[in-house]
Amino acid sequence: MHPLHDYVAKQLADKLKDRRVVVWYDERGEFQPFVDEVRGGPRASGEPVAVSVGGASARLAEYAGSMFELRAVVEPHVSGDAPATVVVYMPNVARDRKASILMELEKAGTTWEPQLKQLAKNVLLQKYTLGVVDEMLPFDRKVSYEDLARAAAGNSGAEPPSILKSIFHDASGNDGLLAAWLVSDARDVEIVSKDATRELTKLVKARVGLDLQPDGALAKLRAITLRYVLAGEFRLDLSCDAPTSLDSVAKPASTDEESAVRDLAVRLRTGFPDAYAALADRAEEELGLKNAKLPPGALGAIDTFRFEERAILRHAGDLISNSKFSEALTLVAEREQSFWLDRDVSRKAQWEATRRMAELGNVAMEVRKAVNKTSGDAAAWLDAYVSKNGWFRLDQAQRRLEAWIANLDEEPEERPLGVVRRAHEDACHAMADGFTKALVKAGWTVPGALHQTRIWSEVVADKPKPVAYFLVDAMRYEMGVELSERLPKTSEVSVRAAVGALPSITPIGMAALQPGASASFSVVEQGGKLGARIDDSFLPDLASRKKFAAARVPKLADLALDELLSLQPSKLAKKLDGAQVVVVRSQEIDHAGETGFTFQARQVMDTVIDNLARAIRKLAAAGIEHAVVSADHGHLFFASDRDESMRTDAPGGDTVELHRRCWIGRGGATPPGCVRVAASSLGYASDLDLVFPAATGVFKAGGDLAFHHGGPSLQEMVIPVVTVRTKARESARPSAAPITASSLPDAVTNRIFSVTFTFGEKQMMLGATDIQVRPLLMASGKQVGAVGMVVDAQFDRATGCVKLEPNKPVTVAFLLSDESAASLRVVVQDPTTDAELYRSPTDIPVRLGV
Template sequence: MIGNTVHPLHDYIATQIAHHLKSSTVVVLYDRNGDLKPFFGETGADPSIGGRLDKVRFGEVPANFTAFAGSFLETRLAIEDVTGGDDPERTLVYVSGTVWDEQGSLLMEVEKAGYVYRPVLKQMARIVLKQRFNDVQIDEILKSDAVGYDDLAKVASASADGENASILRGIFDNTSDAIAIIVRWLRGDHADQAIQDKGAVPELRKLLAVRLGLTLPDDTSLPRLRSVAQRHVLGSEFLLDTTSAAITLPGVSAPTTRDQIEAVRAVAERLRRDDADAYEDIANLVQGALGIDDLGIDGDAFGSIDTFKIEEFLVVGHCFRLIAARRFADARAIIEERHGSFWIERSQERSAVWQACRLMTDLGLVASEVQSTIAKANGTVKIWVDRYTDANGWHRIDRAQRELETVVQSCEEHIDEQALGIVRQVYEETAARMAEGFVKALAKADWAVPGATPQSRVYAESVAGSPKPVAYILVDAMRYEMGVELSARIAKVATEQKLRYAVASLPSITPVCMAALQPGAAASFSVVERNGKLGAEVDGTFLPDLKARQLFAKGRLPGSIDLTLDNVLQGTTKALASKIAGASVIMVRSQEIDEAGEGATSYARRMMAGVIEDLARCLTKLAGAGVEHAVIVADHGHLFFAHDRDESMRIDAPGGAQVGLHRRCWVGRGGATPPGAVRVSASKLGYQSDLDLVLPVGTGVFRAGGDLAYHHGGASLQELIIPVLTVRLKADKSGTNTKNQVEVQHDAAITNRIFTVRVSLGTTLFSVERPIRVVAVHAGRQVATIGMADMPREADGTIRLEPKKTVSVGFLLTDEEAKMLTVQVLDGNTDAILYQSKDLPVRLGV
């Protein structure tokens, strides 16, 4: 049988046996070479076991069946009862591996009473095949001694279905897919012996000639034929995908007919899809054999298919040149064509390079858009703020820059320096224009944004009247764009949310702005000097530092509790619920962004990438502990450039009676306002103080202590416009543990800053796609961020997981101090844990 269908060869042999049984009742069938054993196996009998009587059918004729297995006495005893009486039953005796001895057969008595049948397999097969093929074709099929019953059965079955005869198909699991046969043969020599033994080499040559346009002499060996065919397929695909007609490859002539072109492309694509490792080995060998590296081709000569590894390097180099020429849209078009490219997906390092390249175009395109609209913003300060905070506003340039710099940290050695330098320059130029225009508009409006919420009113307007308990999360240095990302991140785990902006207090430094977020600040808030120290005064209380603010808040809010982000993230939800039980206001402080920014630049980039996820996890944890309402707000934003400010961007301090000097602000009395800066009195800002503030107009910095790349304190949009996110949570429902609903693969240890996690749907529980979120955490905090994924991420950061597909997620380790981490897969709608790994040790450099 072929599958569950009886094939023509079986039917013919069964018919012949049935005829003899009907006419002679007892048939002794001699099969010298055992060719017909598979036939009898198809009837349900076992021709290898002797001394047993089975009931079988040959066509419509029922009969007894027994097989000779070395003992004729055993065979005679098996059939004696059914053949020895006056009315014998129809019985077939199968004798294999023995030549019939007409004079001395030990079954002579039975044979004389019945019929001796000595069929020849290939003679019967010829009769069956003549129904479709001519004698020449049949001779070609039958000429090899290695062609047996199963091969002929498959040929006969194929011919019955209207297909051509093919020994080759039988060798490759009877597939009728010629492309599949070629692909499997090209991958290795596992079938070569069968092809040789069964005489299928001519058929293989013909297949290659007809489908691929490849013709070789008849005496070419199979290994040589495979090597030439591999060069033909990959070389032809390469030539067909290039735009230069001048390129030639030794020994390769690309096919010209449409069918052969499509077949070459299909074979190459299936090689990549079905066995990526084998394809990589083949492609590297062919790349060397054809001298692809020495062709001197520019990256703009290729289409969208990367046949050889070198193409990916050349094309990304071309993209970098386009970026360096500020042709961002042209580079982006090429990058989009390369989505899902074989060579990019084979290496996380190369994926990171392409991700960086894409982010460079993102930044360039957004910067171009912002620059084109800045010139039209010469109106009120409110217009500047609205254009920054609109859904598609200027804040997008800050996120694009942050994401680019995060990824660049993992692969900067592979990034074209000129292209990266140009993109960074474009961002700095745009940020400078934004700062200059906004500060001038703000000064013209007497340092107030009409209709905007001052930072000092956030507690009164968003927290004081909120149902209790309420979480009040104060995030140091979170830019508005980060608030937008957080809002998108929690969209599915919050029942309600509203994102708006507020205007931070000046100077935009932590002691001042954190004080402005305290209860009571709406009624009385000033920036003052006390005993030579700069700080804020709320309702008559001087608040110069964290300890003072904590004591003040506790006095104003006796039912409050003060926690850090770490306090919330570490430990169990049950322990958190116990800790905050009875508290009306849960104040949560996050200083991670500012602390990282004031330190090493590369570490800050990676750290910032994880804060958004940490805040989202914090909200989920609080919801699980019974907190239904939350307000997330920043004290100020920040400017963060790739490198220290150039000497030309550094401004001399005003002098005079200095009270405080930071990179982006000077506070004191008197002195001279330096070029590139603007002076504003504290009284104009509404403070009960005789102090003056001097601020850079653009993105320059004062010659002062502090970081030269990361800074705040000034009046740019990035520093002054802060997010206020009011959220209603799904209390007691988020984060329900429903593990083992996805299948996850990852290494047992993390030995590289870039590592991969592969996720697919479980095999039994789900049949439809679902959103997921993959995270890497330690002690409740995110320690690695997603650098790239082979499926596009949604606006909320989730990935669509589809049935029968595996998603590869590339992570960038952000905390190299972590000694271990845990991989989690979360439900994209509820943050429920679908999978959690064991602790994975981090061993960088191993």
């Protein structure tokens, strides 16, 4: 036989296998030659004859003028307990779908109404390109079964087999062939030498509807086709008139051709991403689109050209500049999965910055409206700040934005960034002003709230021993909430708010966290120094506080966060041996802010939260399951120093200490916009006075810090109290790590860089499902960076976890937060057990600025 016969026979055999009875309607009698081939000779009688169809045995019954006669001769073969396989061939008969005499046979089996040209086309496309096949099967000319059989068999008189298919032997289908030709001229010489240009132009015409001159140079034909395809996709995606620069480019004439243009453009992007980027950039330049004046909202959902991504991002910035934050968020969510962004981490980082700006603006507007409606005592303000969806989200959104921007090589556009920073400052100003007034009215108390001086007696002292007590300098409430979210799901975690002692500065706040503070606590001056007094002990500094705690708490161990993270498990166990209370101190946030390194402070804030979570898990592994995390004070943090209008002259008088947000001394004047309170009114046995800016202003205290604390704002006074129980777990490293990594950098030269991870690439894991992992950057036992963005996978920004699916590469963009690291490793952890699923084989040097 021949390929056409074999193909038709296979289609028929498949139907017989499924339903056993096939009623075959051949309205034009096109398949009579095929039936003759199957029968193997002339029709001898009206009885069904035994035949072989595609290797399957069947009975062939043929219509010869009487439906009733046909049904009568077929029924005996299909009505028994073991019905036969039967083909009922109906030449030159149209199917009657409502009153067919053969309806019972059709219902018992199935019907078939094939078109000869379509089946032949499927066969011919295995040897010829689409353009050649379309010429062989014109719509306006009848082609016989015999003609098509000869063409499929390659007999003389038919078109020769496709030369293009032999040249592009590794291409899949017509679109694959066209895409391979469009992205490279590597086979042009062969196309010309084998005289295949005409076949190529026929294929272009048949597939996308573009007429090309078969005698044209291939380079020119390629450029014309590329412009046609890319301009076509771009034009179809627009919701406005196309720019006049596209008038010279032909348009697809039918919906089928439009669909083909779209399909080919997608094939170019997905199959040849590197080549596509260069080709699209060149076409964009040739078509003059970079300077096209198009409404950004009309650019559609597909970024055919690079300029579209940039135009949309500018549009998002404009929306933010006009305080349309929700619209900007929606736009970013719709367009952030772009071909251009997936290939360029620096551009994706700009989109992430825009998303965070819009989020901050959105929250700032919500908070400002809520603040304007808030009345009542200081407790009502505290509740509004710390409730589940409370105002602390403003601080969280601001920190996330500023931490992100601090790691960008290029800041976002100035105008939208300025708008959201102003919206944040305005909301903070209104919050501080309202809360301070409520405090004054309430006699500087917050009814029902946990006071900082009671954290040791009411929280830490009641915990089973041993217990870890984390004292984190300048960790505000929202950071405590985020810490709780980054702890393992298996941990028992709770977060509550406490009100800090005034003034909200380190010597006072850290002393308030000491044992005995609930019974006796005052802020006093002694020997020209400001400090806290508990019983008869004066605590002006860290050394005095450490000595005091060691005397009050038997079996106490004291170490810095950095030391804890750096210690090997064996050395840590030795240091903690017999300890009932382990004090862990972190000064990273306050140190960076207070010493004027506000840029660094923005970078390290997220890292401190992650390292606290890591320290809690490390202590749990060492047998200390219980932990309490709190802070001496929070902070106000702005992107730049206070404007001159926000700076206030100091009160003067007998100044004991002057900070940006508080004055402590005796006498002097109370400047406008400030409030004064006697230390005795705060419950202190002292003759000191305290003066604070009422809102978010600062005293003229020198320096240019944007990082402030000391005053009575919610951000400065409200501190987190995080209680944790994390049971120790076995976390042995898997023997065959399921995570592989590619594109690891030879050196880290930018704060943001990407690595591609694949789950299950080197082994097929039967029944494998997706997994949640936590990718990190580690150096000397500390976390120095985390995931900032993820391409083509789910990413939980609160926990830093990424969802990996089996054998699907996922690109993760890391953000290096600690620039002091000389080298680092890329690590992937199981977030539940901390087991390492992957660790880069060698240290990667950090060479920022190279």
